[in-house]
Amino acid sequence: MVRQVMITRDVCPEGAYQVRLCHDGRWQTILIDDLLPCDRYRRLVYSQAAHRQLWVPFIEKAVAKMYGCYESLVAGRAVEGLSILTGAPCDTLELEMDGREPLDEDLVWAQLLSSRMAGFLMGASCGGGANNTITDRAYQAVGLRPRHAYSIMDVQAVPSVAGGKGSGHRLVRLRNPWGRFSWRGDWSDESSLWTPALRSQLQPNGATDGVFWMCFGDVCKYFDSIDICKVRQNWHECRIEGKFPATGALTDDLTVILVTVTEPTEVELCLYQSGHRSSAHDSHSHHKLDLFVAVFGFNGLVGRLVCESKRQVKSFVSCHEILEPGVYAVVTISFNHWHNGVSDCPPYLLAIHSSKIMLTERVSPPRYIIADCLIGLALARGRKHECSEGITAYYLTKHWSGLVVMVENRHPTTYAQVICNCMDSVNVVSTRSTLKTADSIPPLHRQIVIVLTHLEGTGGMIIHYQLTHRATHQRSLNDWGNNGVMSGLEGSRDSEHIPVLDNSVRELHSPRPL
Known part of the structure; x- marks a missing residue:
């Protein structure tokens, strides 16, 4: 390297x-x-x-x-x-959870073992997570340094002394790049847990200052994340520059990458934003974007969802998949700059790494490409809620750094009218410029009602939403209009959408046929 x-x-x-x-x-x-x-x-x-x-x-x-x-x-x-x-694709395994779901230690351990077998580079971050509750003094008492990065040098599953089916120890070997300050807990250099056989196997040259072993449980306790850099030999890469549209209006800057695969191919996609650490005084240097990249089947229209990254306010995001022969559309999305004072189109770079040669082509997308992608994503990954017979809502929150609400009206003759109230949400920005919306969705149509995005990645975020719905034969919102529950927002009793869908958001939020 x-x-x-x-x-x-x-x-x-x-x-x-x-x-x-x-x-x-x-x-x-x-x-x-x-x-x-x-x-x-x-x-x-x-x-x-x-x-x-x-x-x-x-x-x-x-x-x-x-x-x-x-x-x-x-x-x-x-x-x-x-x-x-x-320049290789990288991934981060979060060890600190937000409390909504427990950490799957078995899954993380399996990823560490497979990464070690593949020869990937790995590192771990200690005590810098937003949800960390361990004090600096507690870290120093066990020989660790808070807000510090360590190299992961080895990962081993070793049998316990007692033996038996399923028994054993999960051990991780780490190195402090300072070359000093080592772990003092279980499996440290002076730990009584070492047997002569294990010490001979895992420490054949004796202890080294700054290099130490820890059990995986302690790694999960004291470290907030593990970074994996997937360096591979004899892979191919393609790097494509582009721009995110300043709003939802279709512009020449909105492009889709078509990928043609002729044989089963393993791919890694990385989407980067520019200037996240730059000291230059440009319009993007102090505003970090939300990033999202997804792969869909493509035959002129957006097909099934194949794979997607997490949507995060970070310097880059990535996803991984094995693609079968066919044509795929790679779609890149960002939202939090739409109504945040950023007037021009923020640049990005898409890096495509593949085990086999593929054909890539930049094309002008269909008009409603972003809406169709979010609808496909909500159907595949969203939480489904049956509001009433023929009206279904999909809520996308997991790994989304915000919220997507999509409503489906399967009635053949009646309109589905919905109010989406997100007024109690904190540190988010809405694609509709407001946190409360009303829409009249035609028969046999779906609509992306609202998209909320984490505004500032360094701060906390609260997502709160409430959906009110009704079925009616009237197209307009009537009593939900200006003098009703949506008073004060742009629209009227005759409106079908409040606020009105102007050119900046029409292609994202217009109803789409089933």
């Missing part, structure tokens, strides 16, 4: 060195000189390497130049550094 990053590998008499890095999904070659910040004792101020090797401070200087200054490198996670150095 170092050889791929350091293009200039020999000492340059002119003091010029080239470093190849992946910046927001784009490969760049950074030219630096050999002047490094030092203190008055001529010691390097920032990163240092053993045996006075220069590649570490050179790479650090290239990253600092890429982001504007050394100050821009403060804080961050292991996954960010791995992505910059490798």
Whole structure:
């Protein structure tokens, strides 16, 4: 990996060195000189390497130049550094849950074992999660450093001394990059749990300062996430730049990537946004977007959902699937900039990694592509609620960083009228510019009623929604109009939608035929 990053590998008499890095999904070659910040004792101020090797401070200087200054490198996670150095798809396993569902430790352990077998790079973040309740003093008491990243060097399932079916220990070997401060709990270097046989197997060269073993249960307790960088040999990659539309209106910037697969192919898709750490004074540098990428079957229209990423307010999101031969549409979506003062179209980059060669093509999408994608997503992943005979609501919240409400009217002759009230939600932005809407959905149609998005990823979010519905033969909202329960919002008694669907949102929120 170092050889791929350091293009200039020999000492340059002119003091010029080239470093190849992946910046927001784009490969760049950074030219630096050999002047490094030092203190008055001529010691390097920032990163240092053993045996006075220069590649570490050179790479650090290239990253600092890429982001504007050394100050821009403060804080961050292991996954960010791995992505910059490798350009490979990365994934994060969250160990801190929000309380709505328990952590599936068996699933996480299986992912760790499979990642180790595949030779992927792994790291763990300690004590930096939003839901962390362990104090800094408690971390230091067990030899860990809070808000710190550790390398995962090995993962082993070993039998217990007692033996027996299903018994054993799940052990993780970690390294503190500082080369000091080691774990002091169970399975530490001085732990009594070690047998001579196990110590010979897992510590053949004895204990090493800064390198230690922990049981997986303690990893889940003290660490908030595990990052996996999927570096593979002999894979293919394609990187495609694009822009998110500033609103829901169809523009030349809204594109879809068609992928043609001729044989079963494993694929990883990564969607990156630009400028999340940049110090430049541009319109996107201080506003992090919500990101979402999904793959659908395609035959001129959006087909079944194949795979999708989580929708998150992060620097990048990813998804993975094995595609059978066929044609697929890759759709990229972001919403939280629509009504947030961002007037131009934020850029993104889509990286497609594949085990076999595929054909990719950028095409102009069908007019209602985003609405049809969200409808397909709600049908496949949403929580279904039968409001009344012929009227069904779908609520999409899990892994969505917000809310999608889709209502389906299967009545052949009557309209389904719904009020969606999300007024008690906090730190979200609505695609309809308001948190309370009313709509009249024609017979045999579906409609995306509202999309809420986490506005600021660093703050908490509360989603609260209430749906009121009725079936009627009247097309207009009548008593739900301006002088009724929706008074104060743009619309009238004769309206079919309050607020009115203008050009900025019509293609997302217009009713679609079943």
